[in-house]
Amino acid sequence: MIKRALISVSDKRGIVEFATKLSQLGIEILSTGGTAKLLRDSGLNAIDASDVTGFPECLDGRVKTLHPVIHGGILAMRSNPHHMEKIEQLDIKPIDMVIINLYPFKETISKEDVTLEDAVENIDIGGPTMLRSAAKNYPDVTVIIDPKDYDKVLEEIENRGNTTLDTRYNLALKVFQHTSHYDTLIAGYLGRGLKTFPETLTMTYEKVQDLRYGENPHQKAAFYREFGSQAGALGGGEQLQGKALSFNNINDTNGALELLKEFDKPTIVAVKHTNPCGVATAENIFEAYKKAYEADPQSIFGGIVAANDQIDGQTADMMKDIFLEVVVAPDFTAEALEIFKAKKNVRLIKLEDIKAKKQGYDMKKVLGGILVQEKDDALLEEIKTVTEKAPSEKEMEDLLFAFKVVKHVKSNAIVLVKDQQTVAIGPGQVSRIWALDNAVKNAHLDLKGSVLASDAFFPFRDCVDAAYKAGVTAIIQPGGSIKDEDSIKACNEVGIGMVFTGMRHFKH
Structure with a gap:
């Protein structure tokens, strides 16, 4: 039976109504600070915790409930005769229910002008201690941290005088999940800006949605x-229409966004299965989309399209002619939105700050652990011409474009570009020459006069020979192979200009 409840909440939604019903059921209420005042102002008889402990709140409210009378009442195991004898000797009454939520630390550090002092003052000490005490003793104590649970708990108390053991267990689990999240936010805030990898890595994430299924x-x-x-992240976007995003939609769209952030001019990135299939830059977004589509009109079908400029009616009208899973852009004109209504299943995502670059870790889950590294935010160390022929200014523009794209293609990766448009992409092969052969074989556009980018060095001259045969006039690659001279010699033989960047971009 629940006879006594302790209430101390920062989130006061529904607490007066909940406490009123508890009181009507004959449950004695203990409280603290602002919660106690609110309950008393609402006509409820709330006993101040300091009257129970015999010790006043002190240190500007930092110390209220850290007292054996409180924690003994919460932690005493009702099935343990020694515990019950001891609290009776100490004149400690059991506390059967604890309703607490914590100081608003997350809300505090979300403010742009927050100071370290404000953040520290909003680190709750007594609240987590009481919550953990109650959750530990869940066989005897009901603990509530979320106002959403008030109705379920009341229903059970009204029907049986107490909550079920399953309910108490689930509420206790919810508490430990929440306090873990809370402490991780604190650790993350205090550790912000550290450039080294900590000995222990704690991270916390908040659920956005359940998905229909995974991959x-x-x-x-x-x-x-x-x-x-x-x-700049997908989680900050607004879905304007279409079905709920799937696991693959989210993964592919993220890949499109990461590549899109490499460009400042109007650019379209089309992605299929996390690899780009068409990328183009132009004077406006319509021309960019037209070029990206023409780069591979077959693979873009059922793909993801990301734009770094507003989608207008003309662009939307062209997009609607094929099946696209997701279109993400900083905005859509009213005309574009009207056109897309005819394609109600296409998911439109408005991401206003789409060009913003996020900092943080790049992580990959492996069996039994996690790999953590810095994000690959760099592009190159240098531009060093290593052949007799230097690339022209136009070729150099295309080479840099191609190197930005190849950085985001699964290794081994080859990208061919002409006029700021991908004309062939070869992703994810175990041999670099296979990647090049696949790119050339599946190209939809004329490759003559294109340039080539490789994510890592050429181990053999075979890629140069194949590139020349395909019509490539210039190459960009990291360099660093013990056989670099073989590739340089091959370029000189056929008049291809080649530059080294000194930086590779494996993507696994």
Whole structure:
């Protein structure tokens, strides 16, 4: 039976109504600070915790409930005769229910002008201690941290005088999940800006939505986002129309966004299965989309399209002619939105700050652990011409464009570009020459006069020979092979200009 409840909440939604019903059920209420005042002002008889402990709140409210009378009442195991004898000797009454939520630390550090002092003052000490005490003793104590649970708890108390053991267990689990999240936010805030990898890595994410399934229908999945600024990230976007995003939609769209952030001029990135299939830059977004589509009109079908400029009616009208899963852009004109209504299943995502670059870690889950590295935010160390012929100014523009794209293609990766438009892409092969052969074989545009980028060095001259045969006039690659001279010699033989960057971009 629940006879005594302790209430101390920062989030006061529904607490007066909940406490009123508890009181009507004959449950004695203890409280603290502002919660106690609110309850008393609402006509409820709330006993101040300091009257129970015999010790006043002190240190500007920092110390209220850190007292054996409180924690003994919460932690005493009702099935343990020694515990019950001891609290009776100490004149400690059991506390059967604890309703607490914590100081608003997350809300505090979300403010742009927050100071370290403000943040530290909003680190709750007594609240987590009481919550953990109650959750530890869940066989005897009901603990509530979320106002959403008030109705369920009341229903059970009204029907049986107490909550069920299953309910108490689930509420206790919810508490430990929340306090873990809370502490991780604190650790993350205090550790912000550290450039070294800590000995222990704690991270916390908040669920955005359950997904219909994962990469495949037999896999369950959900989407979580990290706390903090979502500028430039998919989690900060607004879905304007279409079905709910799937696991693959989110993964592919993220890949498109990461590549898109390499460009400042109007650019379209089309992605299929996390690899770009068409990328183009132009004077306006319509021309960019037209070029990206023409780069591979076959693979873009059922793909993801990301734009770094507003989608207008003309562009939307062209997009509607094929099946696209997702279109993400900083904005859509009213005309574009009207056109897309005819394609109600296409997911439109408005991401205003689409060019913003997020900092943080790049992580990959492996069996039994996690790999963590800095994000690959760099492009090159240098531009060093290593052949007799130097690339022309136009070729150099295309080479840099191609190197930005190849950085985001799965290794081994080859990208061919002409006039700021991908004309062939070869992703994810175990041999570099296979990547080049696949790119050339599946190209939809004329490759004569194109330039080539490789994500890593050429181990043999075979790629140069194949590139020349395809019509390539210039090459950009990291360099660093013990056989660099073989590739340089091959370029000189056929009049191809080649530059080294000194930086590779493996993407696995």
